[in-house]
Amino acid sequence: MISRRDFLQVSMAASALYGASGFGNWAKLAAQQALTQDQLLEFDTFGNVSLIHVTDIHAQLKPIYFREPEINIGVGPNKGEVPHVTGADFRKLYGIDDGSPSHYALTYNDFSALAKEYGRVGGLDRVATVVKAIRAARPDALLLDGGDTWHGSYTCYHTNGQDMVNVMNALKPDAMTFHWEFTLGQDRVRELVEGLPFDALGQNIFDATWDEPAQEFKPYEFYERGGVKIAVIGQAFPYMPIANPGWMFPDYSFGIRDEHMQQMVDEVRAEGAELVVCLSHNGFDVDKKMASVVSGIDVILSGHTHDALPEPVLVGDTIIIASGSNGKFVSRVDLDVRDGQMMGFRHKLIPIFSDVIEPDAEMAALIDEQRAPYQAELDEVIGQTDTLLYRRGNFNGSWDDLICDALLSERDAEIAMSPGVRWGPSLIPGDNITREDIWNVTSMTYGKAYRSEMTGEFIKVILEDVGDNIFNPDPYYQQGGDMVRIGGMGYSIDVSKPQGERISDMTLLSTGEPIDPARSYVVAGWASVNENTEGPQIWDVVESHIRKKGTVSLEPNTSVKVSGV
């Protein structure tokens, strides 16, 4: 079944941590025999502390396919830097062989073919096996969840996050931070957080009225592990009320608040913390900048932008770990902490190959229990696909092309808009499309598909605005989403220009005519952040469209011309 190479395992001696000029020459385990669970989990326990990081699971309880992005452009200081390296360049950077499991797990090329060879990834029953194996080696390992856990599936929507809370409680994390959880509404978030048997952290979750730290979320917590006093500081997604509907959680304010972060680091150090870990939902580039601004953080466990990196990135004395999304990876970080200092680390990004890692029976049963009441609805086959369906990429993905097609035809619109979210698993050619698959890429609490009129000028304002949220050269002004996906209209974008000058050549594809700034166009879209949006739910729109099509077959999308890279 699975053959070829093994995975990167990273370790550094204490002397190499400080003053290290770069990464990239670490030895790779080369195993010629069939890939086994033991190989995926192989790790020489190191030092005295182990951290386990999962993040951005997006309610994916079962194994899925997940294609990593082809287009992931970095700007400003992050131009050409990881995680803005993809495909063959990524494999070259990390010494990954073509066709290897790492190729399949970490890059997009030949995805459909490799998916057939290597199978699905993720599944929280497999994640449970990995977590238990690490705990067997290090019983007091800290398990930290970076958030975006209670969002993203049919069952999560219908249980208001309860399915994920039940399953994660069984996995026994020590702490968690937040993003999409808040789209359950603040009352539900408070209800769930109150009942959690672990810590809900966020130093940047503030009371909106008084602009003071919110009482329901502690900024940090201490843990005594391996004789080391560890402080974990939470950092929730900074731009929640901007990127998501603020009216759903009006009592809260967020922001990066790096000065407050520095205060928290100083505070925990003053209280004797020997190791400071930041459990972050900032997004990778924001975390890199924060690590350069805030001093005294040893490890940032980074979430939000869904990047998976086989080696940590070092900024000053801080290591930043990126652990992917959708349950596809678990990161293990072993640390040697002595005399109040991190002396060295060993790290492994463990890919959850679902055909290789044995599911944990107890967890599998618990997951099936959550899904049982909805099984018939989940499994209903709506259509088939001849095309690889995926979402990740800065400008478009085939799932969003399909969603935009559905909006154009079902809502009788000239132009369609689909939000640039980064969650949503993939389907490979020949797959059935079930209702569950549709919900995996559309489920949200504000999914109504609106239909309205916008002038050409206003559509440009939107594209410029969203474009600046991803291509502003200062990461602190980025929100960590991708570009809004457009159906029915093409455009050119120069990512190196400032806001207002990036977008040009907007063209209505149905006529080939330039977009007239003064004319009104019928636009259909979904995921509006405005209250009282009207329209059918997006998953119903997409389901109806796929039923009519029977088999989905999409041409490559060439409607966005990118320059300035």
Next chain:
Amino acid sequence: MDFTRRETLVIGGATAVAVALPMQAMASAVDDAINAFTGGAAVGDSGVTLDAPEIAENGNTVPIEVSAEGATAIMVLAAGNPTPGVATFNFGPLAGSQTAKTRIRLAGTQDVIAVAKMADGSFAKSQKNVKVTIGGCGG
């Protein structure tokens, strides 16, 4: 990604303002206000702390905080508003700290500027770009 007519008008209005007032006009209104405050004296760039969000959660009410140890007054300007002047905070000799916190309205993405007058008659400035965005596509 949907916009009520009112929000559309607000955004349209902001665009119109930016178009109607050339940058030089905006800049000179800010320079005039600073000159009136400083009497044309040189302005340093250390000693003032301005705390404002990078991206406003709501452009109609943006929390800001200014402080400058030993200042007798701090003037706050919103450089991109139709009328840049926001407030001038005066601190008497018995003030426990020279800090002020308030919420301001921003017509669009712009620099917020704080200029402090120190007890020795010198001046210092700090500024921060605050983005006012439509939002709605973070993932």
